[in-house]
Amino acid sequence: MLKPRSPEQHEFDxxxxxxxxxxxxxxxxxxxxxxxxxxxxxxxxxxxxxxEEGATPEQQKIISHALIKPIVxxxxxxxxxxxxxxxxxxDPSHRQQGLSTLNMQNCLxxxxxxxxxxxxxxxxxxxxxxxxxxxxxxSENTYVFTEPQTQRTENTRFVKGTQVDPQAILKLYSQxxxxxxxxxxxxxxxxxxxxxxxxxAWSSSNQLLAYAIDGKGADLQSFIHxxxxxxxxxxxxxxxxxxxxxxxxxxxxxxxxxxxxxTLNDLEIFCHRGFLAMLRIHNFEAIAMKVKRAFRAxxxxxxxxxxxxxxxxxxxxxxxxxxxxxxxxxxILFGPTSIDEMTFIKPETREILGAILPxxxxxxxxxxx
Ligand SMILES: CC(C)(COP(=O)(O)OP(=O)(O)OC[C@H]1O[C@@H](n2cnc3c(N)ncnc32)[C@H](O)[C@@H]1OP(=O)(O)O)[C@@H](O)C(=O)NCCC(=O)NCCS
Numbered sequence: 001m002l003k004p005r006s007p008e009q010h011e012f013d014x015x016x017x018x019x020x021x022x023x024x025x026x027x028x029x030x031x032x033x034x035x036x037x038x039x040x041x042x043x044x045x046x047x048x049x050x051x052e053e054g055a056t057p058e059q060q061k062i063i064s065h066a067l068i069k070p071i072v073x074x075x076x077x078x079x080x081x082x083x084x085x086x087x088x089x090x091d092p093s094h095r096q097q098g099l100s101t102l103n104m105q106n107c108l109x110x111x112x113x114x115x116x117x118x119x120x121x122x123x124x125x126x127x128x129x130x131x132x133x134x135x136x137x138x139s140e141n142t143y144v145f146t147e148p149q150t151q152r153t154e155n156t157r158f159v160k161g162t163q164v165d166p167q168a169i170l171k172l173y174s175q176x177x178x179x180x181x182x183x184x185x186x187x188x189x190x191x192x193x194x195x196x197x198x199x200x201a202w203s204s205s206n207q208l209l210a211y212a213i214d215g216k217g218a219d220l221q222s223f224i225h226x227x228x229x230x231x232x233x234x235x236x237x238x239x240x241x242x243x244x245x246x247x248x249x250x251x252x253x254x255x256x257x258x259x260x261x262x263t264l265n266d267l268e269i270f271c272h273r274g275f276l277a278m279l280r281i282h283n284f285e286a287i288a289m290k291v292k293r294a295f296r297a298x299x300x301x302x303x304x305x306x307x308x309x310x311x312x313x314x315x316x317x318x319x320x321x322x323x324x325x326x327x328x329x330x331x332i333l334f335g336p337t338s339i340d341e342m343t344f345i346k347p348e349t350r351e352i353l354g355a356i357l358p359x360x361x362x363x364x365x366x367x368x369x
Contacts, residue, residue, distance in 0.1 A: 004048045033193060036193065048106040069086070074178065084120050112282070139358070148239035156236055
């Protein structure tokens with residue numbers, strides 16, 4: 001019987017070869033250079049492969065793959081362990097036989113073993129993943145810069161290129177209220193991702209004021225998926241990119257970046273709202289505990305969020321509601337559902353729940369797989 005398993009150390013090159021062939025046939029770079037912290041020998045225990053049955057290693061060809069990468073993400077209310085799933089693929093001649101289902105189940109078991117609170121993935125095959133309890137959730141605002149804006153800072157110098165001290169990037173990155181924990185080494189590796197451009201804005205005293213990164217291997221061309229720094233310097237930097245590259249850029253912004261969003265909205269820059277990703281509440285008890293702790297930290301100690309007879313019960317004090325679809329919970333906790341639109345909830349309870357919900361959640365582009 002075909003069984004999913006982690007590849008052995010000597011099989012790493014075969015995994016990369018399989019994924020290059022299946023997912024990057026037209027690329028000039030190897031796929032592992034796009035996901036340096038996920039598709040790497042140190043994460044092989046989190047890869048799941050299925051090989052053809054055969055007597056010799058040569059006959060045991062890889063026919064299906066998926067991987068999970070745990071990401072510790074800090075937010076103002078809680079630290080979450082996310083498991084990001086990616087590179088889910090089956091050789092075309094072996095599809096529709098349940099192989100990706102087996103690899104997905106294996107990855108979800110790895111998420112359990114590693115105490116992941118949530119599992120996240122990016123896909124256009126939403127129906128396939130809904131079967132595993134994933135739902136489109138979280139929010140993303142994409143601002144489309146079609147023309148440069150009037151310059152907002154003075155004496156700012158703009159540079160294109162990866163010759164940036166990773167420490168300087170990390171310093172600005174660390175100022176984000178939501179983001180994964182990263183080391184200098186992580187940043188160093190991310191800066192080497194192919195088909196990506198790094199732009200930076202510098203003060204007259206050579207301080208890094210802002211950075212913006214577009215493209216990531218085969219994905220996110222003209223999408224600024226990583227950025228940081230001062231709002232005015234960032235807007236000037238994106239304007240500089242539009243001016244010098246003669247093209248539009250899409251700046252991806254989380255809901256909780258309120259200053260940046262207010263400024264961009266005031267500038268009337270077109271924005272479309274979308275989902276962050278497909279999310280699965282993997283450990284309900286852990287998430288419920290973190291949500292309740294967030295309410296209690298604000299003095300709202302009668303918050304209820306629990307499972308009773310397979311249904312989710314939530315509310316405040318005596319005013320309780322049930323959710324039939326567990327998958328809807330991700331949308332309520334992390335958006336885009338707004339408590340205000342849940343008109344079946346009493347207005348006073350809506351006000352209390354809306355004080356905390358939806359809770360901020362964001363994954364920056366370098367972490368997406
Ligand atoms: C999407 C993809 C990964 C699915 O792989 P797969 O191995 O065919 O997946 P499964 O066989 O587990 O499931 C596929 C379908 O077969 C059905 N199925 C599951 N077990 C089955 C079995 N034993 N016999 C027949 N069908 C089966 C599933 O219910 C599923 O139905 P759906 O298409 O309605 O969702 C594959 O089509 C692929 O590699 N696509 C290209 C890469 C890609 O797009 N990856 C996703 C990126 S996020």
